[in-house]
Every structure is written in structure tokens, then in C-alpha cells.
Amino acid sequence: MEIKKGLEDVYVKETEITYIDGELGRLYYRGYSIYDLAEFSNFEEVSYLILYGKLPNKEELSWFQEKLREERYLPDFIVKFLKEVRKDAQPMDVLRTAVSLLGIEDSKNDEPLDVKGIKLISKFPTIVANYARLRKGLEVIDPDPKLSHAENFLYMLYGNKPNEIKAKTMDVALILHIDHEMNASTFASLVVASTLSDIYSSIIAGISALKGPLHGGANYEALKMFKEIGSPENVNDYILNKLSNKQRIMGFGHRVYKTYDPRARILKQYAKLLAEKEGGEINTLYSIAEKVEEIGIKYLGSRGIYPNVDFFSSIVFYALGFEPDLFPAVFASARVVGWVAHIIEYIKDNKIIRPKAYYKGEIGKKYIPIDSR
Numbered sequence: 001m002e003i004k005k006g007l008e009d010v011y012v013k014e015t016e017i018t019y020i021d022g023e024l025g026r027l028y029y030r031g032y033s034i035y036d037l038a039e040f041s042n043f044e045e046v047s048y049l050i051l052y053g054k055l056p057n058k059e060e061l062s063w064f065q066e067k068l069r070e071e072r073y074l075p076d077f078i079v080k081f082l083k084e085v086r087k088d089a090q091p092m093d094v095l096r097t098a099v100s101l102l103g104i105e106d107s108k109n110d111e112p113l114d115v116k117g118i119k120l121i122s123k124f125p126t127i128v129a130n131y132a133r134l135r136k137g138l139e140v141i142d143p144d145p146k147l148s149h150a151e152n153f154l155y156m157l158y159g160n161k162p163n164e165i166k167a168k169t170m171d172v173a174l175i176l177h178i179d180h181e182m183n184a185s186t187f188a189s190l191v192v193a194s195t196l197s198d199i200y201s202s203i204i205a206g207i208s209a210l211k212g213p214l215h216g217g218a219n220y221e222a223l224k225m226f227k228e229i230g231s232p233e234n235v236n237d238y239i240l241n242k243l244s245n246k247q248r249i250m251g252f253g254h255r256v257y258k259t260y261d262p263r264a265r266i267l268k269q270y271a272k273l274l275a276e277k278e279g280g281e282i283n284t285l286y287s288i289a290e291k292v293e294e295i296g297i298k299y300l301g302s303r304g305i306y307p308n309v310d311f312f313s314s315i316v317f318y319a320l321g322f323e324p325d326l327f328p329a330v331f332a333s334a335r336v337v338g339w340v341a342h343i344i345e346y347i348k349d350n351k352i353i354r355p356k357a358y359y360k361g362e363i364g365k366k367y368i369p370i371d372s373r
């Protein structure tokens, strides 16, 4: 009996959403190279592309932008929850619970999945930014309908419109996190969707899986590691020590990429740009990250272990003003697009996901009453 541990290399569905070439380090959304989308497009357009399968024309894009803008607001009971929940909660737990509350409120609503999806895509940043402020005792900032999705996310976080570089960096970072084929969180959301449960429950499964440090939680771990290292001179000893103790370098390694993750290449450029502009701590952390990249590739590259998306996104998110424990929730705010698109694609030709477990225990044991055991 061959068991594919971790379902490695097992195909669970056909898709027209995302293609990854893990040997050459290439990534395509609906056939378009991630490099072109990051350079020329924007979050709204790429989200439309992922959800509806084609680049929007002007009318379609303005309809989509308008829908997203309208849905940015949170119902009062969610804001109340964000105010009352403990201030030291993990942001991913807060996001998961807020989505659950939204699901209860929406449970009688039979709108199509894409419409419900748009609501979620739009509300995720508001939940994250509101909690980020409320836990510090600050007032929430209402969304600004004049701003793009990426600009508005940063605006709700710190109260002023981000400059052009930060706005573009945020936009690119969101695009790069939108989808990644059959990753653990997307699969988790499909398992739930395949039972014909509701979209909120499916998305909560995605959030729950993304939270883990082997998946979307690795960006937070990577930044903690850079801080712990403290200075580029300490990198070599730190990495050698980790590897000799069989510990992992967070932000390195990937199930599909056996070479450099293309998203890490793009994010590195933005991390460098922000480090140069911001200086200080960001610059130090960037120098440490560059050194970890060099030493990590020296020891792990021959085994196909390279920086992944979470490596430089950690510096980018930090430079954009997010506290480290918020990073996975920022990631989720983009990945929700992919979850929704995969759910819609899967449900069209649904089959409940129910693999098997190979039984290794004994059978036919004689039941012994408790007094005789």
C-alpha cells in the first residue's frame, strides 16, 4: 500500500486558475505571468481575473471596484466584537471569528457565491485594520471610497493616504498572495465546500489552515527570526546552529518550488526599495534577511530549498506598518480571493472529498467489561 504522505504530488481537481512550474520557478494566474501582473495590473483587476476567468473591460472593472468599495464597511456587531475581544488575541483567530459572525448574519441569504465572495474580499482588510487599531486603544478609521483596495487597507491602518511607493508595494504584495493552486488552506476550504456547507464555513477552514507556521504563519516566524539574529554578522552561526539542530529556516522551502519562488524575487525588490527609503530598523532587518538568504541557499539550495513568498513578504509587510503578528491576516486578505475562486470552480462539478486511511490496528478484539480490565 503506497500512501502519499501529505498528499504530495496528488492531483485533487482540474483547474484553470493557477499554474505553477516548480522546477523553473514560474507562476501564472489564468495564463498570465505573475511578473506581468505585478508590474502592470492591480489587486482589483487581478481579483476579477481570478474570480471570473478573464481580464475585465472598463465597465466590468468599474462594476467590480464599486462592489468592493460598497462592501468595505463592517456591521456594528462586528465592530463591537473587535472592541470587546481580548487585546492580545492572535489576529488570525480574530479574523476567523469575525468571518464566523458574518456567516451567522448572512445565513439566510442565498446570493451567488461570487457576490458573497466579494463581500468577504472587501471586508477582510477592514477587520484586520480595525483590530490592529482597537487593540492599541485607537479609534477605527472608516474606509475611504476614493482609495483603491490596497491604499484603503493602509489608510485604515494608520490614518493617512500612503505614498505612491507604499501603495504600489501593498498592491503588488496583495496580488502575489492571491492564489497558489492546491495549497493547504485552499484544500482545507475545498474539503468543507465539497460537503455543500456554506462559503463562510469554507473560508474559516482556509483561515485556520493558513494560520500555521508551515504555511501562511511563516512570514511572522521569518520576521521573528530576523529580529532574533539582530545583526548580519550573526547570521552564519545562527543558521548553522539551526540546521545542526534539525530546525527549519522559516520562509525557506516549498512543496512545489524546487528553486527560487518567483514571488520572493519580486518581493525582494520591494523590500530593498523600502529598506533604502526607510533606513533604520527596516534596513537592518533587510540586511539580515539578505544574509540569511545567501547562507540559507549555500547550505540548502542543493536540496532545492530556497526562499518562498513568506521570506521577503515579512520585511515588506513590516515596512508597510503592519505589526508582525498581523502578517498572516494580511496574507489571508489576499488569499481569500483564491479560496473563493477555487470553491466556485470545484462546486460546479462537486464530489465530496473523502480520501481513505489505511487501517493498521487489530480487528475482532473481544469486548471486556470495565470491572474485568
Ligand SMILES: CC(=O)SCCNC(=O)CCNC(=O)[C@H](O)C(C)(C)COP(=O)(O)OP(=O)(O)OC[C@H]1O[C@@H](n2cnc3c(N)ncnc32)[C@H](O)[C@@H]1OP(=O)(O)O
Pocket: 006, 213, 214, 215, 216, 218, 247, 248, 249, 250, 251, 252, 253, 254, 255, 256, 300, 305, 308, 309, 310
Ligand atoms: C505560503 C506558504 O505556505 S510557503 C511555505 C511557508 N513555510 C515555511 O517557510 C516553513 C519552512 N518550510 C517548511 O517547513 C517546508 O519547506 C514546507 C512545509 C514549506 C514544505 O514541506 P514539504 O514539502 O513537506 O517538505 P518536508 O517538510 O518533507 O522537507 C523535506 C526536507 O527538507 C528539509 N527542509 C524543508 N524546509 C526546510 C527549511 N525551511 N529549513 C531547513 N530544512 C528544510 C526538511 O527538514 C526535510 O529534510 P529531511 O528529508 O532530511 O527530513
Ligand SMILES: O=C([O-])CC(=O)C(=O)O
Pocket: 179, 180, 181, 182, 183, 184, 215, 254, 255, 256, 308, 309
Ligand atoms: O503552495 C503552497 O503550498 C503554499 C502556498 O500557499 C504558497 O506558496 O502561496
